[in-house]
Amino acid sequence: MLGLNCKQVVARSSALIDGELPFWEALQLRLHMAVCKGCTAFVHQMRVTRSLTLAAGQATPDDDAALAAVLARLASEGRDAG
Amino acid sequence: MPGIGSDREQVRALIAGDRAAFAQLFRQHNAAMVRVATGITGSRAVAEEVTQDAWVAVLKHIAGFEERSSLAGWIFTILVNRARSRARVEGRSVSFDAGGEDNSLAAAFDGRGHWKDTPALWEEITPDRIVAGRRMLDVVTAAIEALPPGQRAVMVLRGQQGLEAEEVCAILGINEGNMRVMLHRARLAVRAAIDRLER
Ligand SMILES: [Zn+2]
Numbered sequence: 001m002l003g004l005n006c007k008q009v010v011a012r013s014s015a016l017i018d019g020e021l022p023f024w025e026a027l028q029l030r031l032h033m034a035v036c037k038g039c040t041a042f043v044h045q046m047r048v049t050r051s052l053t054l055a056a057g058q059a060t061p062d063d064d065a066a067l068a069a070v071l072a073r074l075a076s077e078g079r080d081a082g
Numbered sequence: 083m084p085g086i087g088s089d090r091e092q093v094r095a096l097i098a099g100d101r102a103a104f105a106q107l108f109r110q111h112n113a114a115m116v117r118v119a120t121g122i123t124g125s126r127a128v129a130e131e132v133t134q135d136a137w138v139a140v141l142k143h144i145a146g147f148e149e150r151s152s153l154a155g156w157i158f159t160i161l162v163n164r165a166r167s168r169a170r171v172e173g174r175s176v177s178f179d180a181g182g183e184d185n186s187l188a189a190a191f192d193g194r195g196h197w198k199d200t201p202a203l204w205e206e207i208t209p210d211r212i213v214a215g216r217r218m219l220d221v222v223t224a225a226i227e228a229l230p231p232g233q234r235a236v237m238v239l240r241g242q243q244g245l246e247a248e249e250v251c252a253i254l255g256i257n258e259g260n261m262r263v264m265l266h267r268a269r270l271a272v273r274a275a276i277d278r279l280e281r
Contacts, residue, residue, distance in 0.1 A: 005195030014266035038197035057242025
């Protein structure tokens with residue numbers, strides 16, 4: 001499978017950035033990317049996407065009202081009542 | 083991601099009725115729980131109810147938590163089970179399949195599988211801008227919320243909450259190959275949303 005095309009690189013891009021590709025396959029992707037600006041840009045985009053996904057998950061909204069609701073329910077139901 | 087050791091401390095604090103410990107755990111997972119449950123139930127309001135029920139169940143049964151999974155894995159198992167049964171009651175069938183072939187980038191390649199148009203470099207996306215404006219993160223969140231339930235759950239559990247791959251598979255009842263396919267497709271969709279913003 002020497003000489004991956006761009007479509008094949010894209011299909012493996014998540015596995016590459018997650019470090020889940022076998023050594024030789026990762027090497028083939030890197031060899032392709034060394035001569036392909038498009039795939040280099042795409043893999044970079046996938047890394048940015050991964051970071052932004054994580055950041056979006058950490059941008060926690062204000063949960064105080066929801067927290068108060070759970071605590072109120074627990075108080076009214078009695079913690080050990082089952 | 084917190085390891086088992088800090089799980090144990092958190093559990094001990096929860097059993098002791100430590101409110102600050104609960105508030106911390108709540109802030110860590112509540113938004114993600116609502117996001118996953120909304121995908122399964124199809125309704126934000128129902129998802130908020132289901133999530134509240136799940137929290138009550140978590141606190142009631144915390145003494146029975148056995149470290150067979152992480153605390154987060156256990157919480158999301160309770161949540162997903164409740165969301166699925168609620169969806170079932172409402173006659174909504176939810177499958178976490180990866181689905182058929184993904185064609186989101188089909189038009190991007192020529193017949194030999196090479197790029198027709200080279201992807202943009204996204205030079206405008208820098209850490210400063212991400213912190214400065216919430217717009218980018220809102221776009222990402224909106225794109226995740228538009229995903230099918232399985233992809234959305236994988237993206238939140240694996241990509242945001244940092245759960246281990248095996249745990250995500252156990253919670254959703256899928257195999258690891260399927261999970262990777264769903265994570266990849268979810269990322270492609272989010273990437274496309276960011277790319278539209280950049281152009
Ligand atoms: Zn290429």
